Amino acid sequence: MGVPTGLTKAGRLLMFLSGLALVGYGLQRYGVFSRLRGLASPAAPGASATPVRRADAVKLTLIYGTEKEKWLKAAVEEFAQKRPDIEVELKGMGTIDSVRAIADGRETPAVWSPADEVALNLLDTEWSLQKGTTIVEREGDLAPEPLVVTPLVMIAWEERAKVMAAAAHGDPTDWGVVHTLATNPRGWMGVGGSPDWGYVKPGHTAPNASNSGLQTVILMAYGFHHKRGGLQPADILNEAFQKWLREIETAVGKFGSSSGTYMREMILYGPSKYDFTWNYESVAISDMAAAQGRWGNLAVYYPKPTLWSNHPFVVLKGAWVTADQRRAAHDLRDFLLSPPVQQRALGFGFRPANPDVKVMGSDPDNPWNRLRPFGVRLDVPAVAEPPSGEVTRLLLETWRRVVEPQSR
Amino acid sequence: MIPFPLSFWSRTLPAGRRAALCAGLGLTLACTSGGRSPEPGGPTAAAPAESVLVRISYGSEKKAFLTDAVEAFHRSNPRTKSGKPVRVELLAEGSAESMESILAGRTDISVWSPASSLLVDVLNDRWAETHSAAGTAAKVVKDAPSIALSPVVIAMWEPMARALGWPAKPIGWAEVAGFAASGAGWARFGHPEWGAFKFGHTHPRYSNSGALALIAATYAGAQKTRDLQVTDAEHAAPFVRRVQGSVVHYGRSTGFFADKMFTRGPGYLSAAVLYENLVAESALDPRYANKPFPVVAIYPREGTFWSDHPYAILELPSVTPEIREAAETFRAFLIAPERQQAALSRFGFRPVDTSIPLGPPIDASHGLDPAQPKNVLPNPPVAVVRRVLEGFDSVKRPVSITFVIDTSGSMEGEPLRQAKAGARLFLESLPDADTARVMLFSNEAHWVSERAEPLAQSRPRLVSAIESSFASGGTALYDSLLESFRPAPGEPPNGARAVVVLTDGEDTDSKVKLPQLLAMLQRTSAEGGPEGEVPRLFTIAYGTKADAAALRRLAEAGGGAFFSGTPKDIRTVYAELATFF
Secondary structure, eight states, X not given: OOOOTTOOHHHHHHHHHHHHHHHHHHHHHTTHHHHHHHHHSOOOTTOOSOOOOOTTOEXXXXXXXXXXXXXXXXXXHHHHHHOTTEEEEEEEOOHHHHHHHHHTTSOOOSEEEOSOTHHHHHHHHHHHHHHSSOOBOOSGGGSOEESEEEEEEEEEEHHHHHHHHHHTXXXXXXXXXXXXXXXXXXXXXXXXXXGGGOSOOEEOBOTTTOHHHHHHHHHHHHHHHTOSSOOOHHHHHOHHHHHHHHHHHHTOSOOBSOHHHHHHHHHHHGGGTOSEEEEEHHHHHHHHHHHTTTSSOEEEEOOSSBOEEOOEEEEBOOTTOOHHHHHHHHHHHHHHTSHHXXXXXXXXXXXXXXXXXXXXXXXXXXXXXXTGGXXXXXXXXXXXXXXXXXXXXXXXXXXXXXXXXXXX | OOOOHXXXXXXXXXXXXXXXXXXXXXXXXXXXXXTOOOOSSXXXXXXXXXXXXXXXXXXXXXXXXXXXXXXXXXXXXXXXXXXXXXXXXXXEOOHHHHHHHHHTTOOSXXXXXXXXTHHHHHHHHHHHHHHTTTTSOSOSOSOOOBXXXXXXXXXEEHHHHHHTTTTTSOOOHHHHHHHHHHOOGGGGGTOGGGOSOOEEOOOTTTOHHHHHXXXXXXXXXXXXXXXXXXXXXXXXXXXHHHHHTXXXXXXXXXXXXXXXXXXXXXXXXXXXXXXXXXXXXHHHOGGGXXXXXXXXXXXXXXXXXXXXXXXXXXXXXXXXXXXXXXXXXXXXXXXXXXXXXXXXXXXXXXXXXXTSOOOTTSSGGGTOOTTOOSOBOOOOOHHHHHXXXXXXXXXXXXXXXXXXXXXXXXXXXXXXXXXXHHHHHHHHHSOTTSEEEEEEESSSEEEEEEEEEEHHHHHHHHXXXXXXXXXOSOOOHHHHHHHHTSOOTTOOTTOEEEEEEEESSXXXXXXXXXXXXXXXXXXXXXXXXXXXXXXXXXXXXXXXXSOHHHHHHHHHHTTSOEEEEOTTTHHHHHHHHHTTO
């Protein structure tokens, strides 16, 4: 833009000075001076490019489920550039572990973003048993809000999935079929597979450590009782269900503690250790390129019903959370839900929670286009009702009792 | 003192004799590890002052990868957060014996990286037995992420694998067992000229690959691929015995088998249980460029194990936060993409980084199949592992050993005294069911006992005869060896035969000459014939005047191994030798 010709020399000088002042404010506002100061001084060993915070920055601890780590870290780094007045400390933790840590008072974050809202019920149940109140802020502007969403899927090596599909007469995710396969005394050979595949080896993470494992056993309970909602304590206490659950779980070679690590293990060891596993669609999308061609292709199937993980952004009502932190949390949440940040979640295999950002476009690199031949699809068939905190707690206890003693 | 590794697996050696063996050997770490010293890549002497030292005990099958990585790491000038230089020192040790030394209270290492996590479970289990009550950490290893992967395979010369139907036909432990059952060797597959099927794996009580081979064969014998129970070991024993029936000898190191197989050729070993990365090494390493045929990997159709190379920072008070930080820095370096790419392309490991696609040498042109293994066997419960390993003596191939000892005049004094002590401990370390006979020689050979008798009966007499021998006369080494090769009355029909000779000088009195003896050994080795006709020859050059060059050639021609020792370390040599049987 050119300089207006009608201005006097003094006017132009005033404008220049005003411009300088504005630039100066901007540099100060976004911490550029302090960053420059940081650059001028010798870097401490191990120092990174993390921007230098303002001394009076509001500190915000955010405990999050590790599944969304890559997306969240990148987003928070960007947020730090824009808002040096807020210092976000990220702490990754398995969702179920974080429930325990907060309930026990070992962790006191202002903000918590577990993998799924089922953890909210669990934490409130645990908290109220100890303190008689709830801890999750559920009212007003700071009520839990999903950041990104992803359904639980079954991920299978294609050659084995084909044999499963034949045995299942179409739907390899049917829990009755999974049970039949997992308990077949002749292993894969007994259901039309190759003799050198050995036993059928399903896999999921440990439900008492990781949310994807918890969701898997919830779906098993629904599968056994042929329900999509209304799971009751009596359903979990049902002896036939517990026997059936133990029989499937006996076939699991190893229960992982983290969904991301479990997916990487599936790729590294291939069907020699994991024929099919239950994990997040986001994890499958994110790692599928690394898998394809290594042991044959991976294929994604959607259980009927499945469960969503909605990665809620939760502000806690703990006495340790200050008003400043609540305001800072509000701003961070809005940033994370802003369209450009939500758009980037697609690249990590997540579906944006902001309805203004479309999951699927015409871009051929969009995962839901690119991975369609491997079963990844936009529409998710049916969703189960997340069980109450009480039922979830009972299911975890049951799993601990009937499965964990022999768990690997 | 660190217990002799045999004691860990509760071998059938009576407790009193076991204790005597340990005490007699005065075994220290240097003894059990063959007197190893830290390897290139970070000796303490070269470390800068005030550096933080990370000492790593590791399985020798990843020696090349780790040595290379340590050199690159040191070049990167690594430092702790407080600015101190970080140095890494490597110690190649058998997985089982290093575990035993940790249990015995060793504090000189901060990281343990055995070949497989199978032993991590055993270590924690045994650690808990002795440490939980004391209120200390119940686990000495909390987290042991992998730094590289490689499946356990049966490495075989390609023409031999093809004769068995490879690559179209899945092959496994049943085929290995079939050789011993038929007794016809390669003639069954149209190749009588190849002679016997000669099989090898390491000693299960010393080495991870040997332990995994034994457990895998037990699974196959029990016709199971999961849920292996303690009782299965007994049911599987006849099958496991058949698998063991073709074993020419055992040993401490998987790398030893690989090296000897690739350098000595199919006359020495038809096949051996190795890790896939060692098969890759046979194609990548210029030392093996002259091998007669390519070597291929057979992934046992009944299932196999992964060697997952855990990197365990030990939960010991001696591992300070600073050392832990340094150890974690080195681990991060090892799993970084550049290093993992090197692990694949230069050393034949499968990387633990999923972003690195599998490529050469994990491909058909290197005798490997990236789509294998199709099925792995779960690590059995610790109680089952311990039961299978404890029962090894009852399924191993019986050995008939002819022990030839030089008592010429030059042995007089301390050399003979130490040689006698070592020989006694060697005989005591062998299983009761093995047979042995002893020949003493100087100008001529004298049988202490020409008949091979089980050591359970013959041991006291043989030990007594050795202890009452004295030095005099010349050295008729070659004549005595020729005599020792004669089959012994009383040898078990399906046993392996071995001659162990110790001598401190050059041959002075034989009628037969070295070239004749070598030619005879090479001819019988090349012709093959039913196993049992040709004993494996193990030679020990004792002291500085022994003809080491001749003894080395004899061991090579005789399909055994060469050792050198002095009165100071001869007992260590015997301890090492015992791992072959």
